[in-house]
Amino acid sequence: MQYAPRVNETCRMTNNARQFVPISGPPVSRWFGFFSEFRRDSLGFLLRCHAYGDVVKIPMGRIAGLLLRNPDPAMYLLNHPADVRHVLVANQDNYTKAPVPPVESRIFGQGVLHAEGAVHHRQRRLFLPFFHGDHVHSYGELIAQKSAVLADGWQKGITIDIGQEMTQLTLSIIWRLLFGQDSGPEAVDVTQTITTGQHLIKKQYDSLCARLLPLWIPTADHREFSHGHRRMNSMILQLIQDRRAQSQHAHDVLSLLLAATDVDGQPLGDDYIRDELMTFLLAGHETTASALTWTWLLLSRSPTVRARLADELAAVVGDRLPTAADIPRLRYTRMIWDETLRLYPPAWLLHTRVSRSDDTLPSGARLPSGARVFLSPWSLQRDPRWFPDPDRFDPDRFSEDAARQRPAFCYIPFGGGARRCLGESFAEMEGLLIMATVASRVRLSAIDAKPILPEPLMTLRPGIPVQMRVEPACSPERYPTET
Numbered sequence: 001m002q003y004a005p006r007v008n009e010t011c012r013m014t015n016n017a018r019q020f021v022p023i024s025g026p027p028v029s030r031w032f033g034f035f036s037e038f039r040r041d042s043l044g045f046l047l048r049c050h051a052y053g054d055v056v057k058i059p060m061g062r063i064a065g066l067l068l069r070n071p072d073p074a075m076y077l078l079n080h081p082a083d084v085r086h087v088l089v090a091n092q093d094n095y096t097k098a099p100v101p102p103v104e105s106r107i108f109g110q111g112v113l114h115a116e117g118a119v120h121h122r123q124r125r126l127f128l129p130f131f132h133g134d135h136v137h138s139y140g141e142l143i144a145q146k147s148a149v150l151a152d153g154w155q156k157g158i159t160i161d162i163g164q165e166m167t168q169l170t171l172s173i174i175w176r177l178l179f180g181q182d183s184g185p186e187a188v189d190v191t192q193t194i195t196t197g198q199h200l201i202k203k204q205y206d207s208l209c210a211r212l213l214p215l216w217i218p219t220a221d222h223r224e225f226s227h228g229h230r231r232m233n234s235m236i237l238q239l240i241q242d243r244r245a246q247s248q249h250a251h252d253v254l255s256l257l258l259a260a261t262d263v264d265g266q267p268l269g270d271d272y273i274r275d276e277l278m279t280f281l282l283a284g285h286e287t288t289a290s291a292l293t294w295t296w297l298l299l300s301r302s303p304t305v306r307a308r309l310a311d312e313l314a315a316v317v318g319d320r321l322p323t324a325a326d327i328p329r330l331r332y333t334r335m336i337w338d339e340t341l342r343l344y345p346p347a348w349l350l351h352t353r354v355s356r357s358d359d360t361l362p363s364g365a366r367l368p369s370g371a372r373v374f375l376s377p378w379s380l381q382r383d384p385r386w387f388p389d390p391d392r393f394d395p396d397r398f399s400e401d402a403a404r405q406r407p408a409f410c411y412i413p414f415g416g417g418a419r420r421c422l423g424e425s426f427a428e429m430e431g432l433l434i435m436a437t438v439a440s441r442v443r444l445s446a447i448d449a450k451p452i453l454p455e456p457l458m459t460l461r462p463g464i465p466v467q468m469r470v471e472p473a474c475s476p477e478r479y480p481t482e483t
């Protein structure tokens with residue numbers, strides 16, 4: 001699709017020479033920039049920025065300017081897929097990830113999520129074979145079995161917190177992938193620490209003061225996080241040491257890391273291995289759990305979609321457990337999954353990118369060296385230019401024909417380019433097999449009819465626990481009228 005300029009275009013062609021005009025943006029506080037509005041309503045703020053064009057300049061204010069020693073510090077939000085592709089793929093070497101707040105840095109350390117340059121290339125080369133093809137498919141049976149045990153354990157008529165159930169399920173799956181064993185009671189500690197960490201990270205992104213406050217200052221937040229983080233750390237280090245002592249290899253990420261070497265050919269140290277495991281543990285279960293929680297909620301409110309899903313599952317899977325080999329035929333299941341990731345992308349904002357040098361985007365906008373770039377799946381995927389009536393849940397948007405009409409990079413739930421999600425194939429297989437297994441066994445109905453708003457932490461979670469009633473799946477709806 002051609003690039004279609006908007007009214008407030010950022011450059012004009014005159015006599016074959018480009019003349020740059022200022023990029024527009026929302027009015028913000030002169031001293032505090034956009035932070036307070038963003039803190040109050042990050043998701044709404046990003047959508048309101050659609051009104052300012054394809055490249056939106058969002059000033060960070062004078063205080064940030066003094067701290068960053070930059071007279072005009074700003075974020076640049078990219079709203080056009082061609083510009084997004086440019087930053088993520090075509091000119092990706094010009095962009096690095098911005099430094100992260102202290103809590104995030106403490107959690108992920110030198111893991112693959114934050115590493116840069118040659119170190120990052122090396123990490124991806126190590127992990128890519130593990131997360132692709134047959135190896136990923138070998139986890140299909142485990143996923144379906146765990147999902148069946150979970151769903152069969154719900155008594156019909158009871159109410160469950162579906163977010164919690166999905167989190168425990170995906171945590172138990174990633175645990176097996178990482179450590180080759182089942183998780184124990186420590187799983188509760190992990191989810192609590194992650195929730196505390198997520199709130200603190202969001203606070204540090206939203207407020208320069210919170211970001212500058214050292215973690216050793218014993219505020220209630222800091223104490224709770226540090227306590228949980230210490231426990232998680234020692235638990236993971238213990239698992240590493242136990243495996244070293246056993247000197248036996250399993251097909252899990254821990255064994256992969258223990259067998260790997262650094263640039264000098266030396267085995268990787270425990271602290272480094274811990275960083276990688278922590279990265280996969282966090283990146284690899286909360287995201288999928290959030291996506292599934294939204295899926296059940298959307299299905300519960302869309303009887304027609306749920307009935308079509310039931311028909312597909314009856315035709316493709318029947319009474320047995322689904323397998324990875326069924327996935328190509330679970331076409332409608334995949335369309336539901338894709339549409340959920342469009343409406344509620346777990347990674348609602350990619351990691352901020354910083355330009356190494358001046359860059360001119362395909363839209364013609366000029367980004368200065370050091371520009372901080374916002375790429376938001378949430379705002380791109382709710383742009384009515386690519387997704388008419390964007391708030392409506394409509395899996396048919398992802399039929400092959402409909403998807404072909406849209407430009408590349410208007411839909412980026414897994415990011416793009418050299419930093420595209422490493423676990424994408426795994427997450428997709430996991431999401432589809434959990435949907436197929438659970439929906440074949442039970443019907444989940446939301447207790448509360450009120451809208452549930454998303455809460456943008458590190459992942460896009462439902463703002464309140466989603467309570468659902470478990471009903472038998474045996475009487476599928478027959479395409480009733482939607483209300």
Ligand code: HEM
Nearest residue numbers: 113283284287288347350351413414415419421422423427
């Ligand atoms: C629905 C589920 C998931 C979504 C929506 C998702 C989304 C993303 C996104 C958007 C990025 C890129 C971030 C950026 O460029 O700033 C990313 C990176 C990453 N994801 Fe996922 N993810 C999911 C599941 C998983 C799973 C299951 C794993 C592991 C098993 C995983 C591991 C990673 C890792 C290691 C990276 C860092 C890649 C790099 O920087 O090279 N993710 N994910």
